Amino acid sequence: MPLIVTGSEGNIGRRLMAAFPGAIGIDRHPDADIDEDLSTIDYEATIVRRAFETCDGLIHLATSADVEAPDSVHWRAVVDGARLVEACAGYNIPRLVLPSSDWAEPRAAALRINVYGHSKRVFEAMAAMYAMTPGRRAVALRYGWVPKDPSDLEDAPDWLRVNYWDDARLIAEVSAALGDYQGGKVRSEIDHF
Numbered sequence: 001m002p003l004i005v006t007g008s009e010g011n012i013g014r015r016l017m018a019a020f021p022g023a024i025g026i027d028r029h030p031d032a033d034i035d036e037d038l039s040t041i042d043y044e045a046t047i048v049r050r051a052f053e054t055c056d057g058l059i060h061l062a063t064s065a066d067v068e069a070p071d072s073v074h075w076r077a078v079v080d081g082a083r084l085v086e087a088c089a090g091y092n093i094p095r096l097v098l099p100s101s102d103w104a105e106p107r108a109a110a111l112r113i114n115v116y117g118h119s120k121r122v123f124e125a126m127a128a129m130y131a132m133t134p135g136r137r138a139v140a141l142r143y144g145w146v147p148k149d150p151s152d153l154e155d156a157p158d159w160l161r162v163n164y165w166d167d168a169r170l171i172a173e174v175s176a177a178l179g180d181y182q183g184g185k186v187r188s189e190i191d192h193f
Contacts, residue, residue, distance in 0.1 A: 001054060001055060001056035002022045002023055002024050002051075002054065002055050002056075003020050003022075003023040003024070003055060003056070003057045003058065003059060003178075004023065004024045004025075004026060004051055004052070004055045004057070004058040004059070004093075005017055005020070005023050005024070005025050005026070005058075005059045005061060006026045006027070006038060006058070006059070006060045006061055006062040006084065007026075007027055007060070007061030007062035007063070008023070008025025008026060008027045008029075008032050008033070008061075009025065009027040009029035009031055009032055010027070010061055010062075010065075011065075011146060011148050012061050012143065012146050012170065013025065013027065013061045013062075015146070015167055015170060015171070016059060016061070016170075016171070016174060019167075019171045019174075024051045024055065026038075026041075026048075026051075026062070027062065028062075033051075034047055034048060034051060036048065038062050038080040038081075038083070038084060039076065039079075039080055041083075043083075043087040043090070052087065052088075052091040052093065053091060055093060056093070056094055056095060057093065057094065057095035057096070057097070057178050058084075058088055058093050058095070058096050058097070059097045059174060059178075060081065060084060060096070060097065060098050060099055061099055062080070063077040063080075063081065063099050063119075064077060064116075066116075067103060067114065067116045068116075069116070071115045074115045074116050074118075074119040075115075075119075077119055078119050078122050078123075081098065081122075081123060081126065082126065085098070085126050085129075085130055088130070089130065089133070092135075092136075093136075094135060094136055094137060095136075095137045095138075095178050095179055096127065096130055096136070096137070096138040096139070097138075097139050097141050097174060097177045097178060098123040098124075098126060098127045098138065098139070098140045098141070099120070099123055099140070099141065099143065100120040100121075100123050100124050100140040100141060100142045100143070101116070101117070101120045101142055101143060102142055102144075102163060103116050103117035103120055104117050104118075104120040104121045104124060104142065105117075108159040111159070120140070120142075123140050124140035126138075126140070127139055127140035128140075137178075137179050139177040139178075139179075141173060141174065141177045143165070143170075143173075144163045144164060144165035144169070144170075144173075145160050145163045145164050145165060146164075146165050146170055147164070150166070
């Protein structure tokens with residue numbers, strides 16, 4: 001059964017679409033399998049319903065990675081994410097990976113939690129809520145830094161470099177979050193990375 005990847009045409013989404021052949025991409029970009037914006041998507045539309053009824057896992061990436069984006073962007077991400085998680089529950093999708101970040105709990109002394117970080121904490125709470133139903137697995141994955149071009153690593157500050165994820169690590173972490181999707185080790189029912 002295929003996976004669904006929301007935000008499939010973004011930086012991380014494109015990498016995961018290539019890593020999980022047969023995945024169904026949802027994005028507001030016209031090249032996506034399903035060209036929809038999560039703010040307006042109709043989860044009962046035929047093409048959307050068909051995808052949700054046939055998938056066995058969903059990776060949600062359709063949120064802004066811009067830490068400095070206006071607060072309204074992060075509020076929208078939470079609202080859209082809640083609608084998505086509710087749809088996943090309605091279709092009883094057994095595995096869900098939601099987006100989080102180290103900004104939910106900044107480790108660097110110079111960094112303070114902001115609205116972006118709090119929005120990721122909300123996703124972590126949604127994952128915990130989703131996994132309360134028997135037979136469901138939900139992980140809020142604290143993604144590392146995945147630059148668009150690996151050469152960006154050369155000029156990155158040290159605090160960002162230490163959180164660099166190459167494609168191999170990205171795919172391994174997402175596979176583990178899905179729970180043995182490609183034969184990897186199954187982690188506990190609720191994981192927060």
